[in-house]
Amino acid sequence: MAIVDTGSVHAAASRLLVAQPSVSQTLRRLERELGTELFQRTGRRLVLTPAGRALIQPARDLIRALEVARSAVESAEGVMSGRLTISSMPSQAVHPLPALIGRFRRAHPAVSVGISTARTPAEVCQAVEDGSADVGLLAVSNGPLRDATVRIQPLYVQGYVIVARDPSGLPPGQGPVRVDELTDLDLVVGQPGTGMRRVADSIPSSTGCHVVAQVEHREALLPLVLAGLGVAIVADSWRAMALAAGLTVREVTTDETLHVSLVVPLSFVGPAAQRFCTMAANAGIDNQ
Incomplete structure (x- = not known):
């Protein structure tokens, strides 16, 4: 698997902290046992042959199964340890992931947690499917995710x-606002295709609102609002962070929703991942 992930025997040996001839000999021995070549050289990289591609998912499943078995033995002895790797989209990494990890770590301090960020739901699902993450956390617009390669565990809708x-530019009051009530506002928006952007784009042109900045990374939205560039429409998961920064926050009445879910493998879910998902489901009502 190290050769697949790194693209060369040399890089795989460096990752595994072994000598390069050892990796080469192991690969040749496996190819002899299977009776076929698993890689072909393309330039300076090794590329999987059709036989190699057919082997990759069973190999990942086997590695995951061994890790699950090890964790299950440790759990049966009363101590849950090891490492839990989570792949999360950026907004969910802001909320609810920190609270979920904090709750999990207080219950299981011997388990270390690794977090990787994925830009799209497909990237999260791919990380879980190929074994680089034990659990995924994501959100999709206007309906729960449907993906046959992983198991979906819905958490909540936001x-x-x-x-x-400056709240003076917003409609009077403290309650929700409709998009047609927003007038003459400078808008800081994210990339097209996101739920945040669709809500911003639904503001009628007759209101006099207009886009003054478009950012590639949504993490830049709040700093730009704090700098006085304009207002921004963001997922409700950003509410606590915006309030902590001293910003005014108002709910927007819209048909757009975000469905937040966990994703886990179809099989071989380890004890730590199972426990994390159970705790997340029980905490779901607190994250709405």
Whole structure:
């Protein structure tokens, strides 16, 4: 697997902290046992042959099964340890992931947690499917995720809020606002295709609102609002962080919703991942 992930015997040996001839000999021995070549050289990289591609998923499943078996033995002895790797989309890494990890670590301090960020639901699912993550956390717009390669565990549904440094430009009151009530606002928006952007784009042009900045990374939205560039529409998961920064936050009335879910492998879910998912499901009502 190290050769697949790194693309060369030399890089695989470096990752595994072994001599390069050892990796080469292991590969040749496996190819002799299977009676076929698993890699072909393309330039300076090794590329999987059709036989190699057919072997990759069973090999990943076997590695995952061994890790699950090891964790199950440790759990049966009363101590849950090891490492839990989570792949999360950026907004969910802001909320609810920190709270979920904090709750899990307080219950299981011997388990270390690794977090990787994925830009799309497909990347999260791929990380879980190929074994580079034990659990995935993601959100999709206007309906739960459907993906046959992983198991989906819905957590909750959330809406959107508008955040502003100066509340005077927003409609009077403290309650939700409709998009047609927003007038003459400078908008800081994210990339097209996101739920946040669709809500911003649904503001009628007759209101006089207009886009003054478009950012590639949504993490830049709140700092730009704090700098006074304009207002932004963000997922409700950003509410606590925006309030902590001193921004005004109002709910936006819209048909757009975000469905937040966990994803786990179809098989070989380890004790730590199982426990994390159970705790997340029980905490779901607190994250809405």
